[in-house]
Each structure stands twice: as structure tokens, then as C-alpha cells.
């Protein structure tokens with residue numbers, strides 16, 4: 001390799017490793033509505049004033065729809081005891097629900113919850129959403145995979161990175177027109193991901209959203225993101241959390257913050273290797 005081209009290669013490689021700065025966002029609580037502590041939330045979506053939820057755990061997994069304003073349960077369907085429910089998404093007149101370890105996704109009629117089909121997954125199912133053309137799902141790795149909703153075949157994937165690191169454990173997902181939102185398993189934060197490149201552009205820090213005084217023995221992790229497209233409101237909850245929270249994002253503009261350090265520390269609580277991030 002000639003010296004000039006090698007230098008260009010190094011420059012290109014360095015820019016890849018450095019990545020872009022991840023913007024930080026705090027939150028403002030707008031309102032909260034009750035959420036059942038019995039629900040191990042794995043998938044959440046809002047459409048037409050209704051909140052759709054998928055819950056996990058063997059023997060307790062369900063597909064549910066609630067009236068968002070009243071919280072009234074309108075319909076629910078329990079999964080067989082052998083299935084652990086995961087992410088859901090509404091696509092046209094269907095609801096698609098992932099399962100965790102059984103390499104199977106279920107297709108339901110959106111209104112009746114009647115099961116009308118299923119398809120195979122190559123591995124685990126974690127989070128699920130769609131951009132109007134494709135389903136997008138996570139499987140616990142650093143990959144977001146795309147599914148063609150006409151034949152349920154996987155048609156591609158994108159690796160999620162920040163500061164030159166692969167970001168693993170992507171969990172519940174929510175597509176928005178600007179970026180894809182993803183819970184990171186075992187962290188109190190949600191990532192804002194550019195779906196074309198996989199680059200993490202922002203991080204929503206939700207530490208303290210569910211206060212310690214309201215945490216019980218069964219209270220589990222933050223998991224569940226739903227954006228109401230009618231007013232662009234953002235709702236989040238967690239596994240066995242007593243509240244569904246409507247939040248607004250506040251860009252963290254305080255001088256002196258080291259975004260890279262905050263990012264590394266908040267995700268290192270998950271214990272995953274991110275060797276490219278300086279502590």
C-alpha cells in the first residue's frame with residue numbers, strides 16, 4: 001500500500017473508531033398512568049388511542065390491548081405455557097409478536113387477536129418494531145435485523161455502534177421518523193439510533209424515573225417504549241413497573257459533561273464489553 005493511500009486508510013479507520021459524539025438527554029415527566037405490577041413488559045406500542053402490550057415469563061405471557069386514556073383492558077390473549085412473549089409491532093391489520101427462545105414469531109389479527117400465522121426466527125427474539133415497510137427486530141446482539149412483511153424473510157441487518165464499539169443487548173424497540181429507539185438490557189437508558197448506519201446518535205438517561213421508594217422485590221428493568229404518532233408523545237415503562245410514564249426529552253446542555261464517559265458508565269452497568277470506550 002502506498003504511503004498516501006495508507007494515510008488515507010488510517011484517517012478513515014480513525015474516523016470510524018472515533019464515531020460521532022452521542023448526545024445526552026434528560027427527561028421531564030409529563031404525566032403517569034397506572035401500569036400493572038403483574039406485567040413483565042416486553043413489547044409496547046400505541047395506535048389510535050390504544051396501548052398494545054406483550055408480556056413475558058413462562059406461563060404468564062400475554063398479548064393485551066388497553067384504552068390508553070382510561071387504562072381499561074379491552075382484550076387479551078394468553079400464550080401457551082411453553083412460550084415466553086417478547087416484542088410486538090402493529091403492521092397493517094396484523095400484530096406480530098416475537099417469542100424468546102422458541103425461534104418462532106406469531107401473527108394475529110389486530111382486532112380479534114385471532115392467531116392467523118407464524119414464522120421462523122433464526123435465533124432469539126427480543127424487541128420488535130416497524131418503519132412502515134419492514135419489521136425491525138433485536139435478538140440480544142448488536143444487530144438490528146430487517147424482515148420483509150410480505151414473506152417474513154430476513155432481508156438484512158445493521159450493526160449498532162457508538163464510539164467505535166458494538167453495542168449489544170438491544171431490547172425493546174420503537175421506530176420514530178428521526179431515529180430508532182432501543183432499550184439496552186440492564187441499563188436505565190434508551191438509545192437513539194440512526195437506522196441507516198447503525199450509529200448511536202443520542203442517549204436518553206432515565207435514572208430515577210421509577211423512584212427507589214416505589215421499587216419492590218419483583219420490580220425489574222426499564223423495558224417498553226411506545227410513541228403515540230397522533231401527538232408524538234413518548235411513553236415508557238418497565239417490567240413489573242407500577243406506572244406508564246409520559247416523558248419529554250431535555251437535551252443536556254450543561255457545560256463540562258463528558259458525554260463519552262457518561263455513555264460508557266451508564267452502559268457498563270450492564271457489564272458488557274465495550275473496550276473502545278475510555279473510562
Ligand SMILES: [Ca+2]
Nearest residue numbers: 044173174225
Ligand atoms: Ca415499542
